Amino acid sequence: MITVVGGTKGGSGKSTVATNLAVMLAAAGRDVLLVDADDQETSTDFTNLRNETRPGGAGYTCVALTGRAVMTETKRLAPKYGEVIIDTGGRDTVSQRAALAVCDIYLIPFAPRSFDVWTLDKVASLVEEARAVNPDFRALAFLNRTDPRGSDNVDAAQLISSKPELKFIEAALGNRKAFANAAAAGLAVPELRPIDSKAVEEIGILFGYLYDIEKVSKLHRVGI
Ligand SMILES: Nc1ncnc2c1ncn2[C@@H]1O[C@H](COP(=O)(O)OP(=O)(O)OP(=O)(O)O)[C@@H](O)[C@H]1O
Ligand SMILES: [Mg+2]
Known part of the structure; x- marks a missing residue:
């Protein structure tokens, strides 16, 4: 399955999200390819840090691709892997459109903030255009960095749900230091110590929604 994390x-x-999913899939025994389709190369840096700091290495393969190669190379590589995750940049680029042409799932995080939600129309039309070449992919939107209280989460959820091109999924990630701290250490949230059980639960729910639920509960039990 090819999952594009975009917007x-x-x-x-x-x-x-892309790096957490890649690590968690690898921990569940899948052979994972993480495609870094953003020239900022965040996923590549994260992977390099894992390769330098972990005795067993990153646990998955990461390649950087750009432009149309995101489509052509991913198509060639995907059959060799169990799962592919593509991390795109935060703009409407050739790379993101190329990723949309080959994906099974387009996963879009939205912060419950007006600047983020204002991009909804843009994302919805991107999905509609991509369906002309790739009719069957699922476009799933969820809230990231939600507030502990206030009405912004619900307001954002309602706006997202009003877009017929997107499916809003109830798998929110709270605004938690564990997500930033884990990333800075080259870790997925379930690998971070001390463990932030709320963050682990949240990423576990998102993971479970996308992938094999039975394996996820096993991950929880062993602490990753
Ligand atoms: N749920 C969260 N809680 C706290 N911090 C978060 C959360 N999600 C992301 N962050 C932080 O927000 C910042 C941006 O996150 P990230 O780099 O994943 O975004 P991005 O969409 O990939 O950005 P870009 O568009 O630049 O590629 C990072 O510092 C990250 O640690
Ligand atoms: Mg990024």
């Missing part, structure tokens, strides 16, 4: 807003949490 047209910078800093929405794409690389955070």
Whole structure:
């Protein structure tokens, strides 16, 4: 399965989510390819840090691709792997459109902030255009960096749900230091110590929604 983490807003949490999913899939025994389709190369840096700091290495393969190669190379590489995750940049680029042409799932994080939600129309039309070449992919939107209280989460969820091109999924990630701290250490949130059980639960729910639920509960039990 090819999962693209995208959207047209910078800093929405794409690389955070893409890298957590890659590590968690690898921990569940899948052979994972992480495609870094953003020239900022956040996923590549994260992977390099894992390769330098962990005795067993990153645990998955990461390649950087750009432009149309995101489509052509991913198509060639995907059959060799169990799962492919593509981390895109936060703009409407050739790379993001190329990723959309080959994906099974387009996963879009939205922060419950007006600047982020203002990109909804743009994302919805990107999905509609991509369906002309790749009719069957699922476009799943969720909230990242939610507030502990207040009405912004619900307001954002309602706006997202009003877009017929997107499916809003109830798998929110709170605004938690564990997500930033883990990333800075080259870790997925379930690998971070001391463990932030809320963050682990949240990423576990998102993971479970996308992938094999039975394996996820096993991951929880062993502490990753
Ligand atoms: N749920 C969260 N809680 C706290 N911090 C978060 C969360 N998600 C992301 N962040 C932080 O927000 C910043 C941006 O996240 P990230 O790099 O994943 O976004 P991005 O969408 O990949 O950005 P870009 O568009 O620049 O590629 C990072 O510092 C990250 O640690
Ligand atoms: Mg990024």
